[in-house]
Amino acid sequence: MNREYALYLKRQKRARIGIQIARIGVLIAFFGLWELGAVFGWFDPFILSSPSRVWATIARLYASHELWMHIGTTLFETVLGFLLGTALGAALAVVLWWLPAVNRVLDPYLVVLNALPKIALGPVLIVWIGAGMESIVVMGVLVSLVVTTVTVLNGFLTTTDEKQLLMKTLGATKLQIFWKVVLPAGLKDLIAALKISVGMSWVGVIVGEYLVSKAGLGYLIVYGGQVFKLDLVMASVVILCVLAALMYEAVALLEKGLTRKKA
């Protein structure tokens, strides 16, 4: 290794560390200003709350054994909605790829369903399924399902006719074409769909909880808003941020595992 290269590596490393520090700095500045604003009365902490009040609220929830129950409820609904939504969505994409005629028939409906805000169906779901956790999970499923189908199907359709022709010249069946070419080629989009879907499931579940729940973070937010306990609202939002980030990271880890071998 010559001197210039060593210097280059050092510069790169320094830039990386700089970015990390700046990131943490933004977080500290955000919470710092928030707290200071509350302490010095720049705004009314009753309306905007403050980090120390958020922290106290979380501690209180923990002490009364409510914290894990609410987190657990929402997390369970979200993970279930996410898994069902992506599994069903991906399966639907496979069916539509397999049967081009069905795809052509359903295409306009898929476009409409994709554009439709699924949460508009909330009241309908409650009437059909009942005011319980089932409705919330179904909402999480609905919100992630269509977007998964559309993204994954697009990924499958990127496989060119020429590549399929090659497989046919080798004597491949349709199943083999799917398994050996279309699926591996669509893997990138499958992972992209998972990442979108993670966020979508949170949206569906939180909105679902707004409408019907008796527990969960969405319930805490609505309840806090109604009785003007903004500390409770903010505390729930902060917890949601952490959970959503963790779940996204989990998917990113899965991506690494799936794509590592071809790097």
Next chain:
Amino acid sequence: MHTPILSLSEVSFSYFTETEQTPAVSHLNLSILPGEFAAIVGPSGCGKTSVLSLIMGLLRPQAGTITFADPNLRIGYMLQRDHLLEWRTVEKNVLLGLEVQHRKTERTRANALRLLDAYGLGAFKAYYPQQLSGGMRQKVALIRTLALEPDLLLLDEPFSALDYQTRLQLSDEVYRIIREQKKTAILVTHDISEAVSMADRVLVFSKRPSHVKTVIETGFSAALSPLERRHVPEFLPLYDRVWKEIDR
């Protein structure tokens, strides 16, 4: 004389779209002898590729018959682009056809790897396609076809995506490989010198809807490589004859 391993008799085929029908080949007659290297040339868009698709069975003739001397004749098809799968190593790409046909045994696998070794790609077995040059990729594609141990090779403009240098070099190599493996081959190309230098017989197609207009025997010694043939005195007159036969 030998009996042909493949004959097309009065074969016709048209492409249909919603706005028109395009006759690609019409009353086409041709026979291919075992072990020969035939080249098909013709004006662009004259349905040369359609003929290969018909022989391969990817298209069905709308009239006429295609007869094989041996109904179990194995056909290998090499496309213009290599279409190597980017997520598979060279070795795995070469074995793709065998996998698909459930013929991956110790023997066929060893044979495929031997081909890689024999044609200078043994060291690149574990590489991914994007790490190879265009010429090497095309050679991998050829070995993928040869790994299936075909009796008849269909080559659809296999060199046209390559730069000139690589093209000459690779056509030399492919010729040598096909001769050594004693395969019968049909090469479709728009490059007259390529056709004349590689083939025993050049079939000149008419413009669409095409049939065989003229057959020209090149009569080179099999010992000469395509590159060497380009330098013998008979080459230019042959080139001119083919040139004149092609409709414009």
